[in-house]
Structure formats: structure tokens, C-alpha cells
Amino acid sequence: MVADQHSKHLAFKALHEADEPFVIPNPWDAGTARLLTALGFPALATTSAGLAFARGVPDGACGLDDTLANAAEIVAATDLPVTADLGDGFDDPAETVRRAAAVGLVGGSVEDARHGEVLPVDVAVERVAAAAEAAKGLPFLLTARAENFLCGRPDLDDTIARLKAYEQAGADVLYAPALPDADAIAAVCQAVDKPVNVLVAGAAAQLTLAELGRLGARRISTGSGLARAALGAVTEAATRMRDAGTFEAIAAAQPYGDLNRLMGGR
Structure with a gap:
């Protein structure tokens, strides 16, 4: 483990215990991590979609x-x-957590779906419990995700029941991506005692940080949003070059020198 991993873990834990919610953006590589660090965010999270x-x-x-x-x-x-997006925890969620901590991560999320299908709740609870047991004694916060709304199962009652079960199984943070509206976000936050992560997508993306905080959210993540925004900007710029022969987007791009210095150059 890296020398200051324990201090990072304590700082990360304190963010979840603060009175105000915090934004945790999702870089997809070292360069975007450096950029987001320079912008002053307090913590970062990886994104499986951005990486893919x-x-x-x-x-x-x-x-x-x-x-x-x-x-x-x-x-x-x-x-x-x-903290890392660890998908469904892969073959062995406990070993995944141990390996994640070993590369310096101070947290990770395990979701309750595989290949787009939500797992039976007893199987999902067993996997969360195994991950939580592995995290004991490590500088690692475990987030458990209920994937119903991402997998075409818009069942709020089942989502809340699953999150409560994952809380009992030892998860430190709870997360139900793609909740449909503010009422659903509030219902999830009120139903559990552990901090809740909210993904800024769909209805949540229309709310401010302060509004999400009033609903009970403690951590606000961007998921694949920044990666998709970047790819969208490339698509828009390239489409204009192809169709109109114009280069406004290139002219307006972040200066080379600024980015080069940010990455450690001169």
C-alpha cells in the first residue's frame, strides 16, 4: 500500500461525514485525473465506461x-x-477488494448486476458481505450499488430493500444509479443510515449540488458523464471539420502550453 493511503482513507471517510455533500468526478486516465486534481476537487472515482x-x-x-x-x-x-468502479466485483469480490486496496485505492463499488441482469438478492448480499469482510482492517470504503433502474427494472421498493440489505451486509456507502426523480432520491436517502451516492444523470443532472444535498445525498458522482462529454466534443469538432471545413473547436481548445505544464512539462 502507498505510504499515505491511510491518511487518504481518513480524508475520504471525513468527506462522507461532513455536513455538506461533495462532488467526486470520474476521470478515465492519468491525464484527466491530473486535470481534475488541479481544478480542486476533494476526491476522484474511476469509471468503467470511460475506461472501456x-x-x-x-x-x-x-x-x-x-x-x-x-x-x-x-x-x-x-x-x-x-475510489474505483469495480463492476460486479468480478469472480471473487473479496479478492477484488484486497487487490484494489493493494494498488492504493481507498474505496470501490460493487454492483448487484452481471451482464445487464440484476442478481437474486440473496446472491448479491452474499457478494457484498464477502467484499465488506475483506475490507475490514483495510483503508477502504465499500460502496454497494443497486442496479435496478439501470437494468430496466424500475422498482423503487426493491431498490430500497436491496440497499438496506447491503447496509446490513457491511457496505459503507450506498448507491442506486439512475433514480427517476427527486422523490426517489429522497426516498432512498431517508430509508438508509449510511451515506448515499447519487449519479448526476437523468433527473439528478437537472438538480444543483445544494438541491441534491437537501434530498439527503452525501456524494455526487459523474459516472461516464465527463468521458461522454469529452467524446461528444470530439464528435462535434470532427463533424464540423468534415461537413463544413471549419475549425472553430480547434481554435477554441485548451492551450497546448497550459495542458503540457499541467502534465508536468514546461
Whole structure:
């Protein structure tokens, strides 16, 4: 483990216990980690989709080795606490947590779906419990994710029941991506005692940080949003070059010198 991993873990834990919610953006490589660090965010999270798109493959196609290699590069690029998107925990959630901590991560999320299908709740609870047991004694916050709304199962009652079960199984943070509206976000936050992560997508993206905080959210993540925004900007710029022969986006790009200095150059 890195020398200051314990201090990073304590700082990360304190963010979840603060009176105000915090934003944790999701870089997908070392360069975006450096950029987001320079902008003053208090912590970072990896994104499985952002990594996959950078590799030219669909989300979910990157295995554990690639996931942790990417996470290690992000950890090395910043002095901030970093938590990782660990997908479904891969074959062995306990071993995944141990390996994640070993590359310097101070947290990670395990979701309750595989290949787009939500796992039976007893299987999901067993996997969360195994991950939580492995995290004991490590500088590591475990986030458990209920994937119903991402997997075409818009069942709020089941989502809340699952999050309560994961809380009892030892998860430190709870997360239900793609909740449909503010009422659903509030219902989830009120139903559990552990901090809740909210993804800024769909209805949540229309709310401010202060509004999400009033609903009970403690941590606000961007998921694949920044990676998609970057790829969208490339698509827009390239489309204009192709169709109109104009280069406004290139002229307006962040200056080379600024980015080069940010990455450690002159």
C-alpha cells in the first residue's frame, strides 16, 4: 500500500461525514485525473465506461487486471483519495477488494448486476458481505450499488430493500444509479443510515449540488458523464471539420502550453 493511503482513507471517510455533500468526478486516465486534481476537487472515482470507451470496447468488456491497472495509473497521478468502479466485483469480490486496496485505492463499488441482469438478492448480499469482510482492517470504503433502474427494472421498493440489505451486509456507502426523480432520491436517502451516492444523470443532472444535498445525498458522482462529454466534443469538432471545413473547436481548445505544464512539462 502507498505510504499515505491511510491518511487518504481518513480524508475520504471525513468527506462522507461532513455536513455538506461533495462532488467526486470520474476521470478515465492519468491525464484527466491530473486535470481534475488541479481544478480542486476533494476526491476522484474511476469509471468503467470511460475506461472501456478509451480502449475502444463497450462498457463491461474490461477485466479486473485492466481495471486495476487503470486505477493504479490514476492513483499515481494524484494526491487525492481515489475510489474505483469495480463492476460486479468480478469472480471473487473479496479478492477484488484486497487487490484494489493493494494498488492504493481507498474505496470501490460493487454492483448487484452481471451482464445487464440484476442478481437474486440473496446472491448479491452474499457478494457484498464477502467484499465488506475483506475490507475490514483495510483503508477502504465499500460502496454497494443497486442496479435496478439501470437494468430496466424500475422498482423503487426493491431498490430500497436491496440497499438496506447491503447496509446490513457491511457496505459503507450506498448507491442506486439512475433514480427517476427527486422523490426517489429522497426516498432512498431517508430509508438508509449510511451515506448515499447519487449519479448526476437523468433527473439528478437537472438538480444543483445544494438541491441534491437537501434530498439527503452525501456524494455526487459523474459516472461516464465527463468521458461522454469529452467524446461528444470530439464528435462535434470532427463533424464540423468534415461537413463544413471549419475549425472553430480547434481554435477554441485548451492551450497546448497550459495542458503540457499541467502534465508536468514546461
